[in-house]
Amino acid sequence: MAELVFFSGTMDCGKSTLALQMEHNHRARGHDGLVFTRHDRAGEAVLSSRLGLAREALEVSDGLDFWDVVVEHATRGRDLRFLICDEAQFYTSEQVEQLARVVDEMDIDVYAFGITADFRAQLFPGSRRLIELADRVSTLQVEALCWCGRTATHNARVVDGQMVVEGDQVVVGDVGEVTPGAPESLVEYEVLCRRHYMRRMTSYAARVTSQHPLPFEAEVSALCPLPTLAAHGATESTPRAAGE
Numbered sequence: 343m344a345e346l347v348f349f350s351g352t353m354d355c356g357k358s359t360l361a362l363q364m365e366h367n368h369r370a371r372g373h374d375g376l377v378f379t380r381h382d383r384a385g386e387a388v389l390s391s392r393l394g395l396a397r398e399a400l401e402v403s404d405g406l407d408f409w410d411v412v413v414e415h416a417t418r419g420r421d422l423r424f425l426i427c428d429e430a431q432f433y434t435s436e437q438v439e440q441l442a443r444v445v446d447e448m449d450i451d452v453y454a455f456g457i458t459a460d461f462r463a464q465l466f467p468g469s470r471r472l473i474e475l476a477d478r479v480s481t482l483q484v485e486a487l488c489w490c491g492r493t494a495t496h497n498a499r500v501v502d503g504q505m506v507v508e509g510d511q512v513v514v515g516d517v518g519e520v521t522p523g524a525p526e527s528l529v530e531y532e533v534l535c536r537r538h539y540m541r542r543m544t545s546y547a548a549r550v551t552s553q554h555p556l557p558f559e560a561e562v563s564a565l566c567p568l569p570t571l572a573a574h575g576a577t578e579s580t581p582r583a584a585g586e
């Protein structure tokens with residue numbers, strides 16, 4: 343029986359790599375399928391992984407109807423067995439419902455991949471509907487790590503070196519070295535454990551804290567303006583030792 347599976351994790355945990363691997367494995371066994379994505383960092387109609395692999399994909403626009411697309415391909419004689427759906431957090435709730443219908447009424451497996459929550463730690467609409475409707479939600483085995491060594495659970499947005507919690511939900515971007523003072527407004531992401539997400543303690547803020555202990559607390563507070571940060575002071579700058 344076909345399944346709707348949601349493979350989820352933080353940014354940079356290997357979702358797109360797994361999507362490409364699953365497509366490869368199914369195709370290697372002679373199964374026919376379609377690959378979809380939306381707003382991939384590499385551009386339109388491409389599914390790309392940070393490991394360097396990429397392949398063409400169908401771009402999911404707001405108006406795309408998965409049911410219609412699948413019916414159209416079936417009418418042309420395709421015996422579709424699976425759909426790969428990357429960046430599924432950006433799909434609409436209606437599109438996720440169409441995917442569930444494709445599974446139930448056409449017996450086609452749907453493998454969706456995406457992050458659950460945005461930079462404010464709030465669910466994306468597509469992810470919410472997937473969690474509500476999927477047969478299985480599977481967390482990826484390879485965990486992205488916070489700078490402290492703990493498993494990363496949250497996606498922080500960093501603009502001009504500062505973690506922000508307000509702004510548009512969708513801003514396509516990559517994880518990377520935070521570069522404060524960049525000439526133009528630069529949006530980057532950093533994965534953090536909940537503890538450091540709640541304290542807005544990015545790797546850059548932690549480095550500044552360790553370089554300028556208590557007398558410069560005001561400077562650090564300006565970088566990470568949260569009461570909880572001041573309360574926890576410089577002790578947060580020490581990366582966790584393995585197994586700690």
Ligand SMILES: Nc1ncnc2c1ncn2[C@@H]1O[C@H](COP(=O)(O)OP(=O)(O)O)[C@@H](O)[C@H]1O
Pocket residue numbers: 352353354355356357358359360390391392393484486
């Ligand atoms: N140079 C590298 N060597 C080995 N693994 C890498 C390298 N660069 C990236 N990766 C792996 O790729 C993962 C990111 O894969 P990707 O599919 O792009 O993630 P996601 O789609 O979840 O954002 C990283 O967590 C890491 O495991």
Ligand SMILES: Cc1cn([C@H]2C[C@H](O)[C@@H](COP(=O)(O)O)O2)c(=O)[nH]c1=O
Pocket residue numbers: 352353354357358381382383456457459460461462497498499511512513514515516531
């Ligand atoms: C947290 C967050 C992320 N995004 C964007 C940034 C990336 O383009 C994708 C995630 O891609 P990945 O393959 O999982 O790294 O989502 C966003 O638009 N808004 C956010 O809050």
